[in-house]
Amino acid sequence: MLHRAADWFPQGERVVDGLFRYTYPRLREQVLRCAALYHQLGVRKGDRVALMTVGSVQHVVALFGAIELGAIPAALHVRESVGTLSGVLEQLSPRVLVYDGAFAGVADELRQRKRLVTGFVRIVSPHTPPEQLTAGSDPVLPRDLEGYRLDFEPMEIHEHDTAIIALSSGTTGLPKGVMHSNRTLMEGARGGSYLWRMMPSDAMCNMMSTAFIGWYNVTLPVINAGAKVVFMPHWDAQGFLQAVQDERCTHAFLAPTMWRMLLRHGLEGYDLSLITSAGFAGEPMDTATLREIKARISPNIFNIYGSTESGSCSAGTVMFPHDLEDESRIDSVGRPMLNGDIRIIKPGGSADDVLPPGEEGEVLIRGPSVAVGFWYRPELARKVFEGPWWHSGDMGMIDADRYLYLRGRIDDMIISGGINILPSVVEDAVMRHPAVSEAAVIGVPDARWGQRVVACVVRRGAVTEQDLDAFVHETDLASYARPREYRFMDELPKGNTGKVSRKGLRALLAGD
Incomplete structure (x- = not known):
């Protein structure tokens, strides 16, 4: 290449x-x-x-x-x-x-x-x-x-030779060394070139950390097309805007948190007219920010779901611009990438234990960019790679229109009184309150119920624990899933990828 x-x-x-x-x-x-x-x-x-x-x-x-x-x-x-x-x-x-x-x-x-x-x-x-x-x-x-x-x-x-070892985000213990071959990297580069409609005249700014698969998902498609790639050593909203203008960038790809920071910084004084498409990944997008990106950056917006193991650009899923025209689907991560496939299975089951649309289970992914194993951890690889399928550990549901919706991690499942509770469902209810900026829900040990539901909240306005409890009580959230306790924080702990660290939250609460 x-x-x-x-x-x-x-x-x-x-x-x-x-x-x-x-x-x-x-x-x-x-x-x-x-x-x-x-x-x-x-x-x-x-x-x-x-x-x-x-x-x-x-x-x-x-x-x-x-x-x-x-x-x-x-x-x-x-x-x-x-x-x-x-x-x-x-x-x-x-x-x-x-x-x-x-x-x-x-x-x-x-x-x-x-x-x-x-x-x-x-x-x-x-x-x-x-x-x-x-x-x-x-x-x-x-x-x-x-x-x-x-x-x-x-x-x-050879195409089957290991080409790189990409480290996972390392939320538990040492990060895993995810092995990608020359073939899986090339398939990711091809898939990315297709996704961005990349041509030699295009340019893209890459401010991703070099350890993340996102760095490869930006860089390799650009080189594959003979286009221009611009590197930044770290995230800086002003520096990014300046680079996009000066280097005449045609595509922009950021996490939703970065998009919000960019828009808060202000776009005045920068020429962003050459941007033909914008993308996001890594966390949910809110409707207000999506509308502002459409109006001020580009109407062509992509949402990508993938991982270090999937290689992302020829496995995983994508929401294309026409998918995001329907704002009711903003929480979806779309349908399979080019030459990729997904299925929902019974948690703990095999790739053959497929669930019908509408039922929640584990997301399995296959495609030509899926990794070939873990460095130094063959026993772990045997647990999560089943033939061509990779067990993501994510919970999800495919609706009647064949769109995938994520429901959190299997490991994050809260079991209270013998009932499984998905944190994402509880978080959705808490986040509906206008005074809540961020929310993350975890289970903490409880002598009676095994675990009790605790909501950790960052406020954007005045609200009390009693206010939130009354608000959530009026939602359609089942009574057994409602938080039994609210903890207010200035910020939620984040991992290497910028996602909320539930492990960090559990450690914080255990130390109280």
Whole structure:
């Protein structure tokens, strides 16, 4: 894919950030030099290369430099503790650790802990502090690449070879290492190009964390089409708007929380007229924000549901713009992606235990971009990969029109008095109150009922526990599912992906 982009779309700066602007031929040249550097550091086909980097041009060089050799890159969650990063490296056992100069201190700590990592490479990005641009004795990208040349043909790469290890968000214990092959990545790139109707004249800004599958779902379809991808090291509403204007971006893809922040920041003074489509994923969208995006950004809006395991762009589901014209379907995540499929099964059952439309159960996904397994965790892979189907752990329901609606995680199910209660149903009732900004519902231990329902609420206006209890009492929520307690918070704890962490909530309440 990268070599094809360099061969057929050589004109113009197509891979850019705040410091570097590469054409595809220049990117390929740097990738080959990086591969030669890795080879000198002992990297061979199948070896892992860990990347502690933010979104940038040099991250792309480091990533594809590993793939060029048939090595397996794994981008780390840069906000994790040193202890967690050390545990991840223990599982990955990488030959080389590539780190942004911004994380030089963490890299030094890991250098002392992990003797299996024998090579260290530093990269420069817009996130790198000035004092860290050239410090230290490790090779620096791109400064030192001119001294390397790939003067041999790497070992042959096959479509079934593991291409990357993408780390899950790590809500429980160490994050899982989700293995994607060259084939699943290419299918995701094709599916993404189809979804965005990507052409060589298009441009897209990618501010996703490099460890998330969303980074690949933006980057690979753009490179596959020979278009332009613009990298930001972290989320910044003003910086995003400026980049969209200056780089003449035609597509915008953000989480709903980011869209709300963008709209609150204000769009005045920015030329966003070239945007032809907008997308969101990762959490529910509210009607007011959806309407504002349609009116001020683009009427063509997509909602994507997928995961690290599904690869998302050729498995999972999508709401196309015409689907979202009916606002009553705003809570749906749509129908299967191109060449993908989904089904709802009885929780705890097999892929053959299919439930009819209207009944709630576990969401199963299959498609050409679904991952091939878990690194270091074959026993877990056997539990969630059943033939071509992946058990998502999400609860959902398919309605009569064949639209999928999510109902939370199976692990989040509350069992009170022997009755199963889905948190999402309770949250929907609480969120209807106009003074509630956010709500998350969990089960806490109860001597009589096993668990009792507790609602954790962020207020946007004045409201008391008694007010909410009376309000929910008037909804159609079953009496056994109503919260028995309300906890008001300034904010709800979030995980790496920005989603509410129920584990964090349970820990907070346990500490009270």
